[in-house]
Amino acid sequence: MTIPVVVLGVGAQSNLDYDLGRMAALDAPVTRFVRAVLDRSATIGVRGEFTERYLNSLGFHDVEVIGCPSMFMYGDRLDVSKGPDRLDGNSRIAVNASRSALGAGDVGGIVTSNFERYPNMRYFAQETKDLELLYWGDRSGVNDQRNRMPLHRTHPLFQENKVRVHLDPATWIESLRDHDFSFGTRIHGNIAALLAGTPAVVLCHDSRTLELCRYFDIPHRRIRDLSAETDAAELYAEADFTAMLEGHSERFSRFTSFLEKNGVDHVHMDGEDAGASFEERVRTTVYPPGVDAWTSAEEGVSARIGWLRRDHADLVTKTSELNKKVRGLEKKVQRIDRLEKRLKRLEASAERTPYRRARRLAGRVLRKIGLRR
Template identity: 50%
Template sequence: MKRILLRSGKSPFDVIPVEEALHRDVIATNSGNLIFSDATHKILTTPDSEVFSNGMRTDIGAAGRINDEYDAFVVPLANAFRPSFEAALQRLTRLIGKLKIPVVVVGVGAQTGVTYDPARLKAMEPTVRAFCSAVLNHSASIGVRGEFTEQYLNDMGFKDVEVIGCPSMFLWGDTLTVEKRVPALNAQSRVAVNGSHTAVRGGGLHKIIARAHGQYPNLRYIGQNLTDAKQLHWRDVNSPAGRITEMPTHPDHPMYREDKARVYIDPVTWIDDLRDFDYSFGSRIHGNIAALLAGTPATVLAFDSRTLELCRYFEIPHRLLNEVPADLDPAVLYEEADFGPLTGNHKERFDRFTAFLDKNGLDNTFTHGDGGEAFETKLRSLSFPAGVRPWNDTGVASLTSRFGWLQQRITDLEGDNAQLKKDLARSKVLAKAAAAKAALPSPSIYRRARRAVGGPLKRALKPTK
């Protein structure tokens, strides 16, 4: 049995209560990460391959254990080539440099603006070069998100680069069905909207959301950030992002008060909920991919290269956010969206993706397994928490669940503090012992002293004639 280690926040089969998931940040600040890591987990699970989640933290000291226990390390990534991720990329590079097993990177991307100008990435080129070199020492090629990232790496001299998109789009294999269920959107249509803090605050998306909120009573905002989830569950606004009142996840926003915002910890519940919607739109690529996987039509309002290149590769209907009017009606986007190229060319893209896996020695469930049937059966046997919703009620049940978790955390922290005190006391004893030992003369000093004193003593005690 081949054992594959996967870089992911959690296994798809880990059922984690909301409070614990937020405390541990299993979504690695963005629940979209779990969309592509869960898809990769499913795709690589075959009768001859077992997949294990490694978590998102890079433990360089674990290299020896990874070499001993696993046959391959698979790293699904998103917009990893960006300045704010540089330190994490450097740690990952150091870990890969210590590994002796194959390392396969799927779906990595560079992030800049929609003009594809790589100038902001210039300073981190040495880090990107080191990472790609380390990966290619362990694999046949690097799988990237789209055209911009391919050109970015080609310009640095890397030719073993393949555009494969994002594994999230292949959750169902070579088939993707997306159809308009209604001829046109109306006031009663169920519409989902999504957007990053940057797009809302700096891209003007808040104006589009506000207009849609007034026009569509069944509008729902779906956030993805850890900040969004903490606002919904804890009413926590204690961060710069948390204080953006234009976000529908902020307690002061009308959509919060009307229970029209959600954040999902598990992709399975996210996708399931979107099956009941007529349409999804916004600047979040994986927020809209979740809709497409649910069979729900979606349009991306691209705000940067990471969203734009994926839309172009997969032929997802999209517009540039900076080119749409503030009074945009999603009904217009719905009417103009054509999903024929997206679904019609999906198999060709899937074949390209599985050929990449084959080249890098990885089987997939659709070619070498049961098509993911066992994976889905196991997933459906579990009961995952519902999407995180605004904390508007003060009922006993709502308070009990939250206060119960807080009380348990206090108990855990008391235990942790007691152990820390013991460890600190022991370290002080050891430090004193080490200091005392360091203060003692070395054995060589004693020997030199004996020799220095011994000669004169012997001469002084020598009998006189």
């Protein structure tokens, strides 16, 4: 590389115990990557303590913990405060969940049990799979597929149209402003809430969520320590945002210092507008609204559309697999053709050897003298 390279908050992926052994398979490529980065920059920025420890174990010490830039959307300002003293059945609650957390705890049970307590809860989904479910539906109703995790359109959150996928941070954050509380396993789903001023608690399921929560003092719980009946009201009551807010300015200064050390100018430098012009452009831009569940007035139409779409996707997959097999057979036929041609050439070449010619001559002589029929 011949250009400057700056890494802003890379994170290593392991479990809640910060097991370095799980990273062993990546040691060689990570070493090459980090060495290349540090050849072109002063330091490398990491999300938290675990990633710093991992890179230190590989022999790299030009490492700085700077968290994730998303927390500094408003610079050194962060305003989060609790509204009601306690949550009740009328509270507006935002929940988020990740499929990758399913093996770490009963995230589906937590989501579903809280929706039963808080009917005004809304699920803020973040994956393309969820967007497809909202836009097209699926055949879970026909196949009777059900899960406490909102994976299918049969889940009550989908049935009651309480699921949203936002295509832009601006609408996502704005939508979270009128909620009383946010919780779940997605770190950026809850950071979006915090940026909106809404209290949030992260249910940590891996090292990447845990180290960020520790660095920023974001209230959090380890999901493996929670039961399916964990109540959002308890998470809300226990959440203390004092350390997060009091340390935010110092963490922001550390982040901007990292940028300047690596030669990166930014809007918070002297003489700049701290991002005001950009925020004004965002404010005056019309973004598409969050996507909700597609439904139909005619009962059963959405299920049929979902069935057709899934059936089509299955056919496309099967066709692709068959095409691969056909291409494989075609290659085998081509190899057989080449071998047959080579064999014929060898046979023709053998016919032209001195031994063959002598044998044919001897045969003709023997036939002439009557010794060979």
